[in-house]
Amino acid sequence: MEREIKKILIANRGVPAVRIMHTCRDLMIPTTAVYSTPDRLAQHVLMADTAVHIGEAPPAESYLNMDKLIDAALCTGSDAVHPGWGFLAENHLFAQKVIDAGLIWIGPSPKVIEMMGDKIRAKHIAQKAHIPTIPGIDNVKSADDITKWMEKADVSFPLMLKASAGGGGKGMVKVEKADQLAQAFAQTQSEAKKSFGDSTVLVEKYIERGRHIEVQIVSDIYGNVVHLFERECTLQRRNQKIIEEAPSPTLDSGLRQDICFTAVRLMREIGYSTAGTVEFIFDINTRKFYFLEVNTRLQVEHGITELITGLDIVSIMIDVARGRRLPFEQEHIFPNRWALEVRLNAEDPKNFSPSFGAITRLKIPDGPGVRIANGVYEGSDIPPYYDSLFMLLMTAGPDRGDAIKTMDRALSKNLRVEGVKTLTPLLLSIIRHPLFIAGDFSTRFIEEHMAELISMFKEKNSEDEALKIARYVAEISALGPQKWM
């Protein structure tokens, strides 16, 4: 069953593309990058062995354009496709097309993607496997359906409306009150259509102050399923994670065993192979967890699991795609570090308004305990068409306190990004907040503490201040003495 992979096309851009290329280099497998017009000189393009232009800026014309991606693989002699995360990573049609073109798909089978991609079906499967799930209703046709279900099942607000085909926080709308329902429903439908090409919507009870915990799974085509322990991804803004850590500070070892083996059970049940994640929401009050969804792909935050286990998940994915067996069993996995990840998005830290443009200056953190996954370089552009994530910053240490201290150093003393605004000040405020340090937070932590977090932004450094002075010198050198003097 073992197959050879000679060259991998990465059907993605930015951070995920660069991350995958790193492992391909380790494995001495050449890579093909794809790029849209504005990405012509992007970091992933410069890093690859070959690069193919696949269309204009809008994702539908480039990174979501299946035929062009497959043509690019074929014409560059690539025999495998890794989709990264986002874009077509969880699109079963694309996976099927890749396979039909005679290429190797580095990911789970199209069947499993389809099954788990339909949130409604995924929940049914979980229920059948006796895995706890959140009360909810599928395939909603109108706001009225929701109201009726709420009465019948005795469910109260808040609710979460989701695109059935969704993930990554897109196409999700929280509803607090009855009078918001109609507009929220319409918005979810529209976003679902736009992001995933499918307007089906599902509704669930929203667990207040829930904690988001997920289990990393790796499995091969021979039925071996191993978990790589959990990650805590509770800190989110607008339903998108921005800080993740492994292990979870919420779980004790009993619950940890419980949740990890529940995940293994589900993945075994559905015949999953390669890397994937089972997401749960944990109710801190009842200390119960509920199944949320399966992410049938590599996840953004996989790096912290790699840090605590010492494994390379991308490498495992490639090996599984080559038909190899997992080289370890469950009892061989011993996490012995605490790891933290922050997502550097090009956004205004005060209001998350996107900030695109050229990165005029970039200094990447270094020093002990730091790992960077970076999608840009000094001088490169962050175009407005895609995700605002441009760098992942991870730190690890013997325990949580050490990982936080190293992160503080990396963010406050080591990192410099000029030209675009980044979340850095907010991330720093969060990791310095006493509740974060105490491990006491929920998915609503950021919205609940935003004003306080912003008030902690102040910190100035002499380098920024010197640049202000330099700006003055430049202007006066060019313009001469000013009237106001």
Next chain:
Amino acid sequence: MKNTIIIKPNTPAKEIVAKVRSSEGVFITSTGMRDAGQSDFKNRHRIHDLLLLAPFYNNMGLFSSECHGGARWHVGVMNRKEDPFEEIEMLRELMPNVLLQTLIRETNLFGYRPYPKNVIEYVVSKVDIDVWRCFSFLNDVRNMRTVAEAVMKRGRLFEPAISFTQADWTTNSYYLGLVNEMVSLSGGTDEIILCIKDMAGVGSPARIHSLVDAIKQKYPDLLLQYHRHSTDGLAMPALLAAAKAGAKILDAQEDTFTRFYGQPPILGLIAYLEESGISVNIDRDYVDASVQKVREWISQYEWAESPFKGYDYNVTKHRMPGGAFPSSFEQAEQGGFLHLMPAILTVMSLYNRIVKYFDVTPGSQITWVTCSGIVNRYDKERGNAGVRYIISLLTKFVEEKNQCMDKMEKNEQEDLLMVFRNAPGDFKNLIMGGYGKLPMGWPDDWVYESTFGDEWKDKIKERKNSSPLESVAQDDLAKLRAEFADAIGRLPTDDEFILYLMHPKDAVEFILFREKYGEAPLHLPTNVWRQGLQNPGDRVEFDLWGKPYCIELVSKGAEHEGLIHVVMKVNNKTRVYTVETPRAKKIEIRMAKSASDIGAPINGSVWRIGNPERGALKAGDIVHKGEEIANLEAMKMENAIAAPFDGHIVEVCVRLNDTVQEGQLLFVIEKV
């Protein structure tokens, strides 16, 4: 090394007074850090340069360093981009042994309007100054009460000042009346110093001797300080006369600062006093070092010097104070009427016999604006002949006819009754009693007729006799603070808020400047501050927060379409700066401002105008509260814009697929 007495900050006021009283000879207040700069250099001396003197001051044995207040505060915020609070902090660090002295304008504090009691108390309680020299341009001692109370309550030294001029109505008994009021305001003579503030430099030696002597006879224990400008050329003998009559503290400045309108040169003064048998509590070596230090950098400020050169004995008539000389001439130069200055000074000398008060802030500004306005009007309407006419008319009225209206010709009377018609609002406020009571009472009735026209009789009835301390309503500090926070986009510190209370518009500009350019005003040497770096390879080195920095010019590009590219190395890293010249094209983006303007909540692209149910919206359409009127997309997230109220669309300000920035105007909707 001489054994000089050093009076340190935090010494109780009573002890300071006792120490000076019991010491032999006289003490010196150095005005090098404030009035020297104000009188001859438009207050442009930067703290960066003044700090170089601080280590000498610290050991010199000065009574105090006048380094604060007057117009230095305002010019700091407006022109030097320095914060008076940060100046104090830096000086305290470098000269911890020296009393810091300010100059404060009674109810006007460091600004130009009468402030209510609550503001005065707040400001005085926050400004870390040891010696508070306080004057009133009306010599209305009532106006000093709140400052006096607040200063003495803090245990700091209060120094009430008599505004001095030499005129037929300013007799010794007039001044003794003021001294009585000041002594009683301060609860005796043990905790204050009293200043004779000769701000124009007009006191003749004999006159000053007589006045000091009269005060000392009445109050032998009262410590007297004589502050004098040099304008008339007689400063040295006048200071000696004051010292001989019993004044204990004299004001002087570095000889190298000395031009024409400031205080007399310190080394010369010391020599002159000592030769006359009066000892001076000062260490001459440190004085000399400071004088030499000034020489190293004072040539950087030639551009700030007054274009009106030389002493001016006519100051005894026009009485323009030393501190107002450079700024007045600057205004005349900018306004293009420098050639009218002699005429304006002549009109001032006649004006101050019609409306009697003291030419010092804000009075000097009122005099200046009123008189320059009159001369300019005659110049514009009738040219040179008009200027000559108004001078001869006023001369005749004041000098020949003793201000008796009936003795003037009919047409001359008509002209006089128009002379103040365009006077500034501050002049009107002054003669209505808005600043306090005038020292010689109200001006003659014809001045009101000339100022107010037909309403003059009503105006006379409305005149106020009270102090502004009683009539000015308290400011709502919380509300003002909120307004200020709004203007700068964050909460201000207490210090910043005080800057705002003094000069609202300039304080906002100052803070925005400092947010953009940081500490540039504090660290750049003066040539770089004014000119930047001139030639490739030119560099500036400075320490910032304990670390070394270097900025080096690599090249300056030619201007192209309003832009100049400047390449510099900042700590060895090359950076390119794009600088906009005044010719740069501005792409104007309309921002949402009023309640009817609907702005974009985020940066993004407009992918829908209207909503799926009713389709696109256009001007004239009716929308309902909560209805989606547009949708923005950014990084794959949708953001619905809902109508905030029922209304009709006046204008749709964007087109489909436009990229908009946060706050950009999308719609104008009129409420129905």
